[in-house]
Amino acid sequence: MSTTIxxxxxxxxxxxxxxxxxxxxxxxxxxxxxxxxxCVFCGSRVVLYPIADALHLxxxxxxxxxxxxxxxxxxxxxxxxxxxxxxxxxxETDVIFGGEKKLEAxxxxxxxxxxxxxxxxxxxxxxxxxxDDLEAVCRKMxxxxxxxxxxxxxxxxxxxxxxxxxxxxxxxFRLVGTxxxxxxxxxxxxxxxxxxxxxxxxxxxxxxxxxxxxVVANITGDGRVRDVGRxxxxxxxxxQCSGATLDLxxxxxxxxxxxxxxxxxxxxxxxxxxxxxxxxxxxDKDPGIVGRTEKLVRDELQTLMPxxxxxxxxxxxxxxxxxxxxxxxxxxxxxAFRHLGMQVVMVGSQTGTxxxxxxxxxxxxxxxxxxxxxxxxxxxxxxxEKDVDVFVGGVKERPIAFKLGVGFCDHNHERKEALEGFVxxxxxxxxxxSSVMSPVWNFVPRRANRVAEAEKEAANE
Amino acid sequence: MSSATKAERPNYxxxxxxxxxxxxxxxxxxxxxxxxxxxxxxxxxxxxxxxxRYVISHFREPVDIASSALGEKNAIYGGGPNLxxxxxxxxxxxxxxxxxxxxxCLTETIGDDVPMNIREFRDEFGDLDxxxxxxxxxxxxNGTHVDGWHGAVRSMVEQLCTAKAADAHRVNILPNMVSCExxxxxxxxxRDFSIAATILPDISETLDxxxxxxxxxxxxxxxxxxxxxAMSGSRGTIEFGRCLPKQTGxxxxxxxxxxxxxxxxxxxxxRESDRFFxxxxxxxxxxxxxxxxxxRGRLIDAYVDGHKYVAGKRAVVxxxxxxxxxxxxxxxxxxxxxxLAGTGARKKGLxxxxxxxxxxxxxxxxxxxxxxxxxxIAEEAETLKPDLLIGHSKGYKxxxxxxxxxxxxxxxxxxxxGGQRILHLGYKGALSxxxxxxxxxxxxxQSDSPVGYGYI
Ligand code: SF4
Ligand code: SF4
Numbered sequence: 036m037s038t039t040i041x042x043x044x045x046x047x048x049x050x051x052x053x054x055x056x057x058x059x060x061x062x063x064x065x066x067x068x069x070x071x072x073x074c075v076f077c078g079s080r081v082v083l084y085p086i087a088d089a090l091h092l093x094x095x096x097x098x099x100x101x102x103x104x105x106x107x108x109x110x111x112x113x114x115x116x117x118x119x120x121x122x123x124x125x126x127e128t129d130v131i132f133g134g135e136k137k138l139e140a141x142x143x144x145x146x147x148x149x150x151x152x153x154x155x156x157x158x159x160x161x162x163x164x165x166x167d168d169l170e171a172v173c174r175k176m177x178x179x180x181x182x183x184x185x186x187x188x189x190x191x192x193x194x195x196x197x198x199x200x201x202x203x204x205x206x207x208f209r210l211v212g213t214x215x216x217x218x219x220x221x222x223x224x225x226x227x228x229x230x231x232x233x234x235x236x237x238x239x240x241x242x243x244x245x246x247x248x249x250v251v252a253n254i255t256g257d258g259r260v261r262d263v264g265r266x267x268x269x270x271x272x273x274x275q276c277s278g279a280t281l282d283l284x285x286x287x288x289x290x291x292x293x294x295x296x297x298x299x300x301x302x303x304x305x306x307x308x309x310x311x312x313x314x315x316x317x318x319d320k321d322p323g324i325v326g327r328t329e330k331l332v333r334d335e336l337q338t339l340m341p342x343x344x345x346x347x348x349x350x351x352x353x354x355x356x357x358x359x360x361x362x363x364x365x366x367x368x369x370x371a372f373r374h375l376g377m378q379v380v381m382v383g384s385q386t387g388t389x390x391x392x393x394x395x396x397x398x399x400x401x402x403x404x405x406x407x408x409x410x411x412x413x414x415x416x417x418x419x420e421k422d423v424d425v426f427v428g429g430v431k432e433r434p435i436a437f438k439l440g441v442g443f444c445d446h447n448h449e450r451k452e453a454l455e456g457f458v459x460x461x462x463x464x465x466x467x468x469s470s471v472m473s474p475v476w477n478f479v480p481r482r483a484n485r486v487a488e489a490e491k492e493a494a495n496e
Numbered sequence: 497m498s499s500a501t502k503a504e505r506p507n508y509x510x511x512x513x514x515x516x517x518x519x520x521x522x523x524x525x526x527x528x529x530x531x532x533x534x535x536x537x538x539x540x541x542x543x544x545x546x547x548x549r550y551v552i553s554h555f556r557e558p559v560d561i562a563s564s565a566l567g568e569k570n571a572i573y574g575g576g577p578n579l580x581x582x583x584x585x586x587x588x589x590x591x592x593x594x595x596x597x598x599x600x601c602l603t604e605t606i607g608d609d610v611p612m613n614i615r616e617f618r619d620e621f622g623d624l625d626x627x628x629x630x631x632x633x634x635x636x637x638n639g640t641h642v643d644g645w646h647g648a649v650r651s652m653v654e655q656l657c658t659a660k661a662a663d664a665h666r667v668n669i670l671p672n673m674v675s676c677e678x679x680x681x682x683x684x685x686x687r688d689f690s691i692a693a694t695i696l697p698d699i700s701e702t703l704d705x706x707x708x709x710x711x712x713x714x715x716x717x718x719x720x721x722x723x724x725x726a727m728s729g730s731r732g733t734i735e736f737g738r739c740l741p742k743q744t745g746x747x748x749x750x751x752x753x754x755x756x757x758x759x760x761x762x763x764x765x766x767r768e769s770d771r772f773f774x775x776x777x778x779x780x781x782x783x784x785x786x787x788x789x790x791x792r793g794r795l796i797d798a799y800v801d802g803h804k805y806v807a808g809k810r811a812v813v814x815x816x817x818x819x820x821x822x823x824x825x826x827x828x829x830x831x832x833x834x835x836l837a838g839t840g841a842r843k844k845g846l847x848x849x850x851x852x853x854x855x856x857x858x859x860x861x862x863x864x865x866x867x868x869x870x871x872x873i874a875e876e877a878e879t880l881k882p883d884l885l886i887g888h889s890k891g892y893k894x895x896x897x898x899x900x901x902x903x904x905x906x907x908x909x910x911x912x913x914g915g916q917r918i919l920h921l922g923y924k925g926a927l928s929x930x931x932x933x934x935x936x937x938x939x940x941x942q943s944d945s946p947v948g949y950g951y952i
Contacts, residue, residue, distance in 0.1 A: 038588050064541045064565040066578045067585030074542025096601045096636040097511065098518025102546035104890075118893075124511040127638045130605055141510035160540050160602040161637070164571060192540035192571045192602065411560050412589055415711035431549050434558040438711050480709040 052401035060407040074191030078199020086258040087111035090151035095159030108451040152260035153183040163190030204282035216268025223249040228276035231256025238456035300455035302371030335457035351376035357427035362387035380421040440479030442470035512871035516840025518636035522644030527596030529697020531718035534592040539600030541565040554908040594628040604635035653745035661729030670735035676704035676916040691780040694723040728753035732779040738849035739817040765826030791923035814887040825853035834862040835880040842867040
């Protein structure tokens with residue numbers, strides 16, 4: 036008999052309301068479990084990649100670089116250097132004799148060819164093993180080229196994706212404080228933990244513009260090296276996505292005293308609440324800000340709500356499962372689905388912490404499955420058990436849903452639709468609606484057979 | 497193409513937008529084409545996850561690739577224990593008939609001895625009902641995904657087909673990295689030749705499955721293990737590829753069991769397809785069925801009907817080495833000038849292979865480049881002024897920049913739908929490629945013209 040859920044995985048699964056939550060998390064993935072999770076390098080790459088005027092050089096064999104080539108929808112309003120895939124493409128001789136010379140030469144030619152404002156050098160597993168001294172090479176190239184060349188210690192095997200976030204933050208922190216901040220407004224923020232997928236940061240920046248708040252640095256969507264350099268001039272850090280950039284905010288708080296707020300631009304409440312929190316923070320410096328923010332939210336909701344109400348009629352009572360990278364996003368999504376009258380019955384994440392899961396248990400309905408570091412068999416098991424109507428995940432999760440005849444919404448770093456802000460909520464609702472309400476599910480065997488059976492029973496009665 | 501221009505090219509140290517993938521990816525794909533098999537990467541977790549994501553984007557199917565998920569300690573003290581634990585977990589969850597184990601850069605570099613680990617595993621857990629365990633060494637700093645594919649195929653043949661089977665009216669086909677639709681077409685052809693075929697690997701169902709009632713742990717389909725074991729009794733082997741390594745599944749079978757190996761190119765275009773049908777006639781002892789005579793005739797008819805649309809168009813072709821050879825052979829036949837033929841792989845004899853397959857028909861010899869990335873191709877292409885780009889999706893950025901249409905062929909197709917269902921092989925495949933290319937040219941002509949002709 037095969038087992039869907041391995042004994043060693045059981046501690047990473049919990050059901051809301053069934054005893055105290057004590058979920059095991061932040062563990063290494065289990066060998067042979069087919070985890071949906073990537074590696075440290077992946078974590079660093081996600082965070083730093085959108086900095087558009089930096090060179091991102093992957094020091095390692097070719098695969099690591101190719102698989103991360105422009106896979107996300109992180110848009111730039113200017114340079115697009117981030118959309119190219121650079122690699123030292125290590126060969127056997129480099130592995131035997133060391134890759135430092137090649138790395139140096141690669142940086143030399145790439146910096147000359149592209150004139151980046153900075154270069155990030157990512158170490159991959161193999162580099163960790165052959166022991167190249169990234170730090171030394173980067174120091175040397177910083178001097179030679181006159182731009183910051185920053186090592187990102189992201190050897191894949193040295194932990195999970197979370198460890199990669201920290202490595203990325205450490206690399207960025209070296210840039211912070213390198214630029215002049217004399218002209219920064221006292222009513223100013225940095226946007227942390229947003230990657231400008233499909234231009235989402237532009238939506239959020241527009242809200243801040245209307246509120247009268249200056250955005251100093253986007254970290255990192257539509258990011259620029261110079262902005263990161265002057266980000267310490269901002270009065271406040273806004274941190275979205277619990278794992279990715281929180282470390283940077285903490286480092287800045289410690290060194291520059293910059294306070295931070297945790298925000299989310301997903302869903303109605305969280306979006307509005309985030310804007311209100313910012314307004315509240317600045318109300319002493321700018322008393323008009325609260326009024327402007329209220330007006331902004333009111334205007335946006337006026338167009339949004341009637342549309343949502345229309346879709347809600349169809350979606351009421353449908354069931355949702357989600358598996359996302361960071362659990363912070365899950366909080367917002369649970370609330371967003373309530374606006375659509377839908378019920379979340381399973382929620383999982385790749386990198387949640389104990390606190391995250393405890394909070395999820397607080398906001399979900401009894402019986403909801405909470406799961407850390409899942410895999411295809413577990414996901415399909417719970418989708419079936421809960422008889423889900425729509426699944427929210429990323430590219431790797433999509434075929435699992437589709438094979439089971441379940442609607443799908445891509446809500447990962449790879450999505451190409453803007454889902455943040457009020458307009459994003461509308462896009463999100465539309466996407467959910469168009470998938471859940473599609474006629475194709477009538478033909479999917481799992482559903483079709485069930486309908487046929489029901490009809491047969493009705494005829495027999 | 498002269499050596500002078502080659503010398504002038506800068507020899508870059510770095511790679512920008514690579515035109516190749518890493519070795520274990522190819523091995524994983526090949527393992528996916530065996531019945532009841534699950535690919536298993538011995539390395540850290542990231543590699544397997546990234547490859548799954550990449551493959552899923554093309555096939556739009558669940559692709560479960562297990563990993564030994566090595567952490568820091570394993571990387572230092574060796575990955576053997578995790579490998580064993582991983583195999584056990586995969587057995588528990590998937591009940592596979594075969595676990596295809598490919599190494600990664602990490603485990604190659606730390607020097608894990610996988611064959612030894614597997615021997616130990618068999619000793620330790622011999623009382624369990626063990627699946628077949630096939631291993632292949634796939635360091636990615638030494639080759640591309642194509643090497644991984646061929647390596648896995650060879651490993652499967654050598655490690656599973658170990659005894660001489662009874663002679664049978666069978667043919668072995670080692671199809672190279674072709675699409676699911678291609679494999680289905682090969683199955684049909686062999687059926688029409690009334691010969692049983694072992695196609696290794698057979699991804700036609702495992703990577704392009706139907707909608708089902710339930711989520712299956714391992715999709716049905718794939719080459720049956722018994723068929724692999726029976727390969728030693730076949731009438732002959734046909735392996736596609738003019739850039740294959742010296743030793744392959746086909747040469748192993750020939751050496752160990754005297755199964756004659758017919759190494760021919762990928763049957764793309766008329767002449768290369770002729771080679772394939774000739775080989776099948778020889779092995780099956782049967783003349784080409786009428787339906788293929790007709791397909792062949794229709795292809796030539798179409799070549800004639802459409803020749804003016806494509807005459808003298810200039811194409812840049814890139815991708816897997818053997819696909820590039822096949823496409824170049826086909827393009828030469830229809831009067832398209834291949835101005836650059838590039839692959840990310842090195843030392844594959846691409847230039848010779850292309851000279852061979854275009855001999856007598858090509859209007860010009862293309863600039864043949866091995867070890868290229870898209871940056872190299874871009875530098876060349878500016879001066880080559882192509883009318884068409886032919887290859888996988890990754891050339892899109894460049895096609896857009898030069899405002900040249902991209903005909904998507906091969907793997908991966910990430911920005912179009914149905915890549916797994918593109919037919920390339922045989923007369924029928926050539927015809928469908930031909931239609932696509934001619935229509936691409938016509939569409940461009942229409943959209944560039946202010947007149948808007950309704951008849952072209
Ligand atoms: S480490 Fe090697 S095997 Fe893993 S993704 Fe990178 S290139 Fe591929
Ligand atoms: S080699 Fe390491 S860094 Fe590269 S993808 Fe694999 S796990 Fe990640």
